[in-house]
Amino acid sequence: MSATLSPGTPAPPFRLRTLHGDEAGVGSAATGPATLLFFFKHDCPTCDFVAPLVGQLSQRLGDEGLRSVAVSQSDSAASAAFAAKHALEIPVALDEELSASEAYAFDSVPCLVLVSGDGRVLRAFQGFGREDFFALVADAARTCGAAVPSLERPGERWPENRPGCASRVHDPEVAQRLAVRRGAAQLSARRVHIPVADDPFEFFAALGIDDGLPVVPPTEARVVRMLEGTKRSPSEVVALVPPNLAPATVEKIAINAVMAGCRPEYLRIVIAALEAACTDEFNLHGVLATTYFPTPVIVVNGPIRHEIGINCAGNVFGQGFRANATIGRAVQLVVRNVGGGRPGEVDMATLGQPGKYTCCIGENEEESPWEPLHVERGFRREQNTVTLFAGEAPRAILDQTSRSARSLATSMGLCLESVAHPKFHGYGEVLLVVCPEHCRTLEADGWSKADLRRRIQEATSRPLGQCLPDAECAEGLPLQALPSDLMGQDGRPRPEILALPLPKFRRDEDILIVVAGARAGKFSAVLGGWVGGKMGSVAVTREIGA
Amino acid sequence: MSDSDRVILDPTAERSPLRRRLSARGARLRGPIGLVDIAKARGDVFLDELEVRLRLRLPGEQILRLRKPTFTKPTPPSLRDEIAQRCRVVIQALAD
Numbered sequence: 001m002s003a004t005l006s007p008g009t010p011a012p013p014f015r016l017r018t019l020h021g022d023e024a025g026v027g028s029a030a031t032g033p034a035t036l037l038f039f040f041k042h043d044c045p046t047c048d049f050v051a052p053l054v055g056q057l058s059q060r061l062g063d064e065g066l067r068s069v070a071v072s073q074s075d076s077a078a079s080a081a082f083a084a085k086h087a088l089e090i091p092v093a094l095d096e097e098l099s100a101s102e103a104y105a106f107d108s109v110p111c112l113v114l115v116s117g118d119g120r121v122l123r124a125f126q127g128f129g130r131e132d133f134f135a136l137v138a139d140a141a142r143t144c145g146a147a148v149p150s151l152e153r154p155g156e157r158w159p160e161n162r163p164g165c166a167s168r169v170h171d172p173e174v175a176q177r178l179a180v181r182r183g184a185a186q187l188s189a190r191r192v193h194i195p196v197a198d199d200p201f202e203f204f205a206a207l208g209i210d211d212g213l214p215v216v217p218p219t220e221a222r223v224v225r226m227l228e229g230t231k232r233s234p235s236e237v238v239a240l241v242p243p244n245l246a247p248a249t250v251e252k253i254a255i256n257a258v259m260a261g262c263r264p265e266y267l268r269i270v271i272a273a274l275e276a277a278c279t280d281e282f283n284l285h286g287v288l289a290t291t292y293f294p295t296p297v298i299v300v301n302g303p304i305r306h307e308i309g310i311n312c313a314g315n316v317f318g319q320g321f322r323a324n325a326t327i328g329r330a331v332q333l334v335v336r337n338v339g340g341g342r343p344g345e346v347d348m349a350t351l352g353q354p355g356k357y358t359c360c361i362g363e364n365e366e367e368s369p370w371e372p373l374h375v376e377r378g379f380r381r382e383q384n385t386v387t388l389f390a391g392e393a394p395r396a397i398l399d400q401t402s403r404s405a406r407s408l409a410t411s412m413g414l415c416l417e418s419v420a421h422p423k424f425h426g427y428g429e430v431l432l433v434v435c436p437e438h439c440r441t442l443e444a445d446g447w448s449k450a451d452l453r454r455r456i457q458e459a460t461s462r463p464l465g466q467c468l469p470d471a472e473c474a475e476g477l478p479l480q481a482l483p484s485d486l487m488g489q490d491g492r493p494r495p496e497i498l499a500l501p502l503p504k505f506r507r508d509e510d511i512l513i514v515v516a517g518a519r520a521g522k523f524s525a526v527l528g529g530w531v532g533g534k535m536g537s538v539a540v541t542r543e544i545g546a
Numbered sequence: 547m548s549d550s551d552r553v554i555l556d557p558t559a560e561r562s563p564l565r566r567r568l569s570a571r572g573a574r575l576r577g578p579i580g581l582v583d584i585a586k587a588r589g590d591v592f593l594d595e596l597e598v599r600l601r602l603r604l605p606g607e608q609i610l611r612l613r614k615p616t617f618t619k620p621t622p623p624s625l626r627d628e629i630a631q632r633c634r635v636v637i638q639a640l641a642d
Contacts, residue, residue, distance in 0.1 A: 217551065220555065221550065244561070246559030
């Protein structure tokens with residue numbers, strides 16, 4: 001017997017429409033000394049057996065104050081036929097939506113519940129038991145201050161026990177519907193009705209809540225299912241999303257994750273990515289608003305990559321992998337729909353790039369000869385993390401002939417020098433994605449990430465004078481960016497300063513290194529960053545929570 | 547599609563109602579052009595004149611005449627659907 005039906009517990013209140021059109025149930029107000037509830041299904045043989053007994057009990061104790069209510073799990077037509085078959089003169093309440101049945105939490109019908117005048121369960125049982133029924137009759141009579149009626153006719157002996165039938169709450173499709181109803185009750189988002197004449201996908205496009213590609217309609221059932229992907233409360237605010245600094249609750253993130261096509265197990269990665277993106281350090285507002293190219297690039301580390309199928313290998317920046325495609329997309333949809341960041345409005349990108357639909361990869365930790373990105377950044381290998389980096393689209397680093405680490409690292413440096421503009425030295429962060437074949441070359445010579453960074457900086461070093469604007473090319477390091485102690489009286493850098501070698505990157509550690517891609521192919525990639533430091537964006541790593 | 551599939555949860559921050567975006571305005575007027583008479587007195591005269599001028603200015607463009615049953619009630623759903631299906635541009639007249 002469930003805890004709900006234990007003697008002494010408060011009987012859940014309910015009011016349901018009856019066959020006669022009025023209402024019946026159990027309320028918080030006292031309604032006589034006792035109420036007998038008879039839950040039934042029209043096609044349950046044991047309910048057929050019990051119904052006349054309930055009718056007789058009602059006739060014998062009704063005048064003494066016993067209220068009786070039959071509660072049907074069947075539709076109104078079947079319920080009416082059942083009542084007529086048994087000449088039930090008590091109200092028959094219709095519980096087709098199973099709200100009362102779910103509240104009383106019984107597993108089978110018939111279920112008899114005797115409720116006291118002050119709304120507490122006196123006695124309850126499921127199916128039929130002869131002794132149980134005798135005890136219930138005695139309790140009812142005592143509560144009403146009446147003599148105990150004898151309902152078993154002379155010569156008749158009821159069966160000791162008769163099992164009931166499963167309550168409809170356990171029908172598979174009903175159980176799912178009830179789970180959605182329970183879950184949906186927690187959801188606070190505005191409900192939007194798609195007009196009958198509208199194609200749902202055209203409707204979303206007309207509302208402007210998609211990213212140009214069709215989205216999955218975020219129905220209550222889908223959002224409830226998506227929320228199973230996290231232990232966090234739907235109402236918890238995860239982040240304030242730029243540009244409007246609107247609160248993104250777990251529920252809102254789940255809605256957009258449904259639209260993106262995520263599976264529930266991806267949700268906590270989307271949440272972690274938004275936590276990282278909405279930090280002051282990452283500066284999502286700047287990343288969104290700039291006329292430049294960056295998008296939030298999501299790099300996933302840890303065992304979760306394989307648990308949910310994040311691609312770390314071949315075609316890692318390309319199509320074909322649901323987790324990669326939808327996790328990044330969900331983040332972008334939240335920025336658009338919750339934060340209000342849309343192209344042509346706050347998003348002022350001149351050209352943009354395909355990664356603004358989605359850009360999410362897993363690091364190929366298994367092919368890497370080094371510590372993975374998240375371990376370098378202070379996490380344990382077994383922790384699951386996301387690293388958000390404000391990155392351009394990947395550009396190729398082709399080197400199919402280097403057989404030494406030094407030669408390969410030199411190639412990489414020469415390619416990296418062209419990030420943004422070859423004369424822009426003292427640059428901020430970049431993301432270098434080293435393919436497995438290139439890893440093997442570096443590993444063969446025992447090179448670490450530090451060795452690779454050092455050689456890249458050497459290979460990209462140019463005299464400062466070559467990085468300044470000149471008659472041939474007006475682009476370059478602005479003079480006003482140089483420290484004043486390097487400048488001469490004429491407002492130009494002192495001659496000896498012009499010869500100083502200036503590497504491409506401000507610091508060696510600005511070169512973020514991950515391993516990804518297929519085992520075949522000597523092509524790595526670089527994703528240039530945006531403005532670095534406090535004015536711009538720096539990469540942020542967050543642990544993926546529950 | 548069941549009734550529950552036609553109810554979705556709002557993905558936005560809900561700071562304003564969800565509204566359909568206006569269709570993009572074309573650089574020039576192209577048909578089919580629907581002239582919808584709202585059934586007020588002599589609105590048809592106005593639309594007749596408008597139709598003449600449109601046919602002169604836009605030879606070859608299709609012009610359709612449609613009419614509400616009454617101006618006192620909203621456009622019936624069937625007429626709204628017909629307008630959506632058949633017309634690229636709609637001119638609805640004439641209110642006073």
